[in-house]
Amino acid sequence: xxxxxxxxxxxxxxxxxxxxxxxxxxxxxxxxxxxxxxxxxxxxxxxxxxxxxxxxxxxxxxxxxxxxxxxxxxxxxxxxxxxxxxxxxxxxxxxxxxxxxxxxxxxxxxxxxxxxxxxxxxxxxxxxxxxxxxxxxxxxxxxxxxxxxxxxxxxxxxxxxxxxxxxxxxxxxxxxxxxxxxxxxxxxxxxxxxxxxxxxxxxxxxxxxxxxxxxxxxxxxxxxxxxxxxxxxxxxxxxxxxxxxxxxxxxxxxxxxxxxxxxxxxxxxxxxxxxxxxxxxxxxxxxxxxxxxxxxxxxxxxxxxxxxxxxxxxxxxxxxxxxxxxxxxxxxxxxxxxxxxxxxxxxxxxxxxxxxxxxxxxxx
Ligand SMILES: Cc1ncc(COP(=O)(O)O)c(C=O)c1O
Numbered sequence: 001x002x003x004x005x006x007x008x009x010x011x012x013x014x015x016x017x018x019x020x021x022x023x024x025x026x027x028x029x030x031x032x033x034x035x036x037x038x039x040x041x042x043x044x045x046x047x048x049x050x051x052x053x054x055x056x057x058x059x060x061x062x063x064x065x066x067x068x069x070x071x072x073x074x075x076x077x078x079x080x081x082x083x084x085x086x087x088x089x090x091x092x093x094x095x096x097x098x099x100x101x102x103x104x105x106x107x108x109x110x111x112x113x114x115x116x117x118x119x120x121x122x123x124x125x126x127x128x129x130x131x132x133x134x135x136x137x138x139x140x141x142x143x144x145x146x147x148x149x150x151x152x153x154x155x156x157x158x159x160x161x162x163x164x165x166x167x168x169x170x171x172x173x174x175x176x177x178x179x180x181x182x183x184x185x186x187x188x189x190x191x192x193x194x195x196x197x198x199x200x201x202x203x204x205x206x207x208x209x210x211x212x213x214x215x216x217x218x219x220x221x222x223x224x225x226x227x228x229x230x231x232x233x234x235x236x237x238x239x240x241x242x243x244x245x246x247x248x249x250x251x252x253x254x255x256x257x258x259x260x261x262x263x264x265x266x267x268x269x270x271x272x273x274x275x276x277x278x279x280x281x282x283x284x285x286x287x288x289x290x291x292x293x294x295x296x297x298x299x300x301x302x303x304x305x306x307x308x309x310x311x312x313x314x315x316x317x318x319x320x321x322x323x324x325x326x327x328x329x330x331x332x333x334x335x336x337x338x339x340x341x342x343x344x345x346x347x348x349x350x351x352x353x354x355x356x357x358x359x360x361x362x363x364x
Contacts, residue, residue, distance in 0.1 A: 063089075114148055152187075193211065243271060
């Protein structure tokens with residue numbers, strides 16, 4: 001279940017944080033962090049986002065069908081074919097190498113339109129981008145001299161924005177700001193951007209002209225704690241139901257490998273959901289599930305299509321009872337952050353990992 005209204009409200013919260021001076025770009029790559037790209041993008045735009053960002057050209061191509069006029073930035077590295085796809089979709093693209101600048105220019109000429117490029121500084125993330133500030137400004141000058149190219153932005157990405165007491169983000173910011181100014185002089189009117197969700201919430205100095213928020217628009221906490229601390233609401237719920245309830249005698253086991261055996265007589269609920277749906281096997285004997293507003297331990301090894309929960313020696317749970325693996329039921333809730341901690345991973349991976357087999361039912 002995806003609560004599109006929550007995405008909209010989260011974007012309002014973020015837009016309020018950045019104020020009138022900065023645009024909100026909603027990052028909807030990887031199928032909107034598993035929430036559905038088009039649904040999330042539409043909700044984000046209703047909530048005050050004015051741009052969209054994705055990683056791959058194919059993602060921009062798909063979004064363009066739904067949003068004919070919204071600026072879309074493809075943030076990732078692209079092959080020649082992918083670059084063509086992105087430009088045909090009228091998406092902005094990332095640029096940091098001269099050979100790629102020439103390719104952008106050549107493809108723009110072929111397509112009879114200008115390519116909008118965002119010059120990327122690698123200020124410390126150590127992935128995409130030009131490390132040397134003077135080479136980036138040189139590249140900006142080459143773009144400015146080419147009327148098939150438009151300098152649409154200058155940007156960078158933080159490595160440690162989610163680590164609140166870390167000094168590296170400040171160092172990246174200090175390195176990026178003068179380069180951004182230099183590029184802005186060469187390409188007046190270009191958009192300066194750096195902040196992901198954590199940086200947006202952590203430091204107004206990182207806002208510049210636009211923030212690129214992903215995780216927070218979905219109501220997931222960029223600091224891996226509790227999204228409500230920042231006024232954010234989780235938009236995703238992973239639901240199933242109790243398909244069967246069975247009596248287990250002491251010593252009886254559930255699932256592959258018999259990793260759990262009933263200590264005493266008990267009732268076991270069987271839920272038709274498993275790692276084929278994105279309920280990771282690492283949660284075997286290591287998670288709770290909500291039924292009737294109460295937490296029950298997930299017991300036994302997670303299969304591709306089924307899990308089992310221990311309902312205890314006496315139960316009123318009956319087949320058909322709704323179950324929640326991530327989300328709220330009554331006054332109880334299981335956050336994606338809790339599931340992530342059990343798996344020693346991050347909420348991003350939990351949300352992205354929910355497979356395409358799970359129908360995304362949308363609540364507006
Ligand atoms: C370049 C870039 N900018 C922005 C984001 C959004 O980050 P977050 O989801 O932490 O807000 C991402 C996501 O990983 C990214 O790769």
